Amino acid sequence: MRDAQRPDLSATFTVLLAGGRGSRLHELTSRECKPALPFAGPRRIVDFTLANAARSGLTRMIVATQYRPETLAHHLESRWASRFAEGSLRLREGTAVTGTPQGYGGTAAAVAANLAELQSEGVRELVVLAADHIYEMDYADMVAAHRASGASATVAVDTVPCDRASEFGVVRTTEAGRIESFLEKPAVVPADPAVPGRAQVSMGIYVFDLDWLASVLRIIPGNTQDFGHDILPLAVALGEAHAYRVPGDNFYWRDVGTLDAYRRAQLEFQTGDAPCALPPRIAASEHEMKAATGELIQFAFRMQTGGIALQAPRLGGDRPGRWTMLDESVLLPGARVAPGVRLTRTIVAPGTSVPAGLVIGEDPDEDARWFRRTEEGTVLVTTPMLARRAADRGRLVAPFADSRMGRSA
Numbered sequence: 345m346r347d348a349q350r351p352d353l354s355a356t357f358t359v360l361l362a363g364g365r366g367s368r369l370h371e372l373t374s375r376e377c378k379p380a381l382p383f384a385g386p387r388r389i390v391d392f393t394l395a396n397a398a399r400s401g402l403t404r405m406i407v408a409t410q411y412r413p414e415t416l417a418h419h420l421e422s423r424w425a426s427r428f429a430e431g432s433l434r435l436r437e438g439t440a441v442t443g444t445p446q447g448y449g450g451t452a453a454a455v456a457a458n459l460a461e462l463q464s465e466g467v468r469e470l471v472v473l474a475a476d477h478i479y480e481m482d483y484a485d486m487v488a489a490h491r492a493s494g495a496s497a498t499v500a501v502d503t504v505p506c507d508r509a510s511e512f513g514v515v516r517t518t519e520a521g522r523i524e525s526f527l528e529k530p531a532v533v534p535a536d537p538a539v540p541g542r543a544q545v546s547m548g549i550y551v552f553d554l555d556w557l558a559s560v561l562r563i564i565p566g567n568t569q570d571f572g573h574d575i576l577p578l579a580v581a582l583g584e585a586h587a588y589r590v591p592g593d594n595f596y597w598r599d600v601g602t603l604d605a606y607r608r609a610q611l612e613f614q615t616g617d618a619p620c621a622l623p624p625r626i627a628a629s630e631h632e633m634k635a636a637t638g639e640l641i642q643f644a645f646r647m648q649t650g651g652i653a654l655q656a657p658r659l660g661g662d663r664p665g666r667w668t669m670l671d672e673s674v675l676l677p678g679a680r681v682a683p684g685v686r687l688t689r690t691i692v693a694p695g696t697s698v699p700a701g702l703v704i705g706e707d708p709d710e711d712a713r714w715f716r717r718t719e720e721g722t723v724l725v726t727t728p729m730l731a732r733r734a735a736d737r738g739r740l741v742a743p744f745a746d747s748r749m750g751r752s753a
């Protein structure tokens with residue numbers, strides 16, 4: 345979008361929804377929420393959305409946090425707060441804002457609980473973003489489309505193959521872009537003649553007229569209001585919902601909510617050109633310096649195809665010259681692999697050290713016994729899993745060792 349055409353965003357505010365747990369990422373989200381997880385070296389998932397917002401000129405933002413917000417809060421305060429004007433990046437944690445142990449009971453409830461603050465600042469439009477997707481987008485373009493359509497609610501829409509559409513809100517639109525039906529995660533996805541073989545789905549990115557949103561939040565009682573289940577169906581019924589179709593046929597947009605998707609998307613950033621702009625990286629701490637080192641190693645991997653072979657450096661007492669093989673695998677910040685390790689389709693959790701000679705990803709039964717293995721074959725390895733395996737092997741070996749000692753005594 346050319347500068348002269350950019351909409352005035354001085355009365356536009358953003359709410360970034362960052363409270364979801366991301367339970368399908370299992371142990372990775374046991375201590376930090378999904379938006380705080382590392383992605384592409386030292387970055388975190390949330391950085392993609394924040395970088396989009398910053399590039400789009402959205403300068404005032406509430407971040408609605410809830411599940412395990414500590415790492416996320418630290419990251420936002422140390423990395424992002426200085427890029428917003430003083431007091432313009434505001435963390436609003438659910439239990440603190442609502443005064444209830446439950447916190448925000450739904451995505452729209454997170455906006456409802458912060459509504460008074462937004463209304464007191466003369467906000468006209470609200471941009472609502474999810475904090476856990478990987479993509480590049482100019483939200484100013486969407487705000488301009490929202491204004492041009494005259495609708496009270498605008499939903500960013502992409503298309504996906506029909507067999508994946510049940511994970512999303514599925515929309516049908518008129519040619520002019522008005523949304524005529526919205527089904528939140530339907531078990532059966534109706535065929536859409538507008539996009540043969542595919543389905544139009546909500547990306548969970550919205551622009552609302554704030555007064556209109558406030559009025560519908562008043563109609564829907566309780567503190568569990570959800571955009572997909574409550575607000576959008578109502579907006580469609582009222583004829584107030586418009587679709588903003590993302591540009592291009594192959595728009596890069598990834599929900600990295602499962603171990604398979606999280607691993608695959610990071611591989612897309614390791615090979616050749618990044619599929620979308622990478623957020624800037626600033627190594628602000630020792631932890632991030634280590635992560636940056638990991639990233640350098642990953643970039644070296646690009647030189648290889650069909651797998652990566654590293655000649656192990658002299659580490660501790662290990663013999664040099666043993667090859668470490670990484671195939672379609674991701675080392676998260678601070679992870680280390682010792683010489684002689686072979687990893688296939690493996691995610692090594694942050695700070696985890698894989699001991700010398702271990703082979704992971706080649707024997708599904710063995711992987712499932714010690715680690716977390718998905719049906720698709722992604723294996724997650726964490727420090728406690730390796731410790732359990734080591735303890736168990738110790739138990740198996742000990743009696744044998746004792747009896748030998750007994751014989752020789």
Ligand SMILES: Nc1ncnc2c1ncn2[C@@H]1O[C@H](COP(=O)(O)OP(=O)(O)O[C@H]2O[C@H](CO)[C@@H](O)[C@H](O)[C@H]2O)[C@@H](O)[C@H]1O
Nearest residue numbers: 361362363364448450454474475476512513546547548572
């Ligand atoms: N209580 C809470 N407080 C604060 N933040 C919270 C929250 N619960 C969830 N969030 C955050 O809100 C965003 C959306 O999370 P949801 O789990 O509700 O959406 P889901 O992805 O299932 O569907 C939605 O997003 C997909 C696109 O991914 C759409 O297709 C679908 O219609 C839409 O409902 C995430 O960033 C999450 O972290």
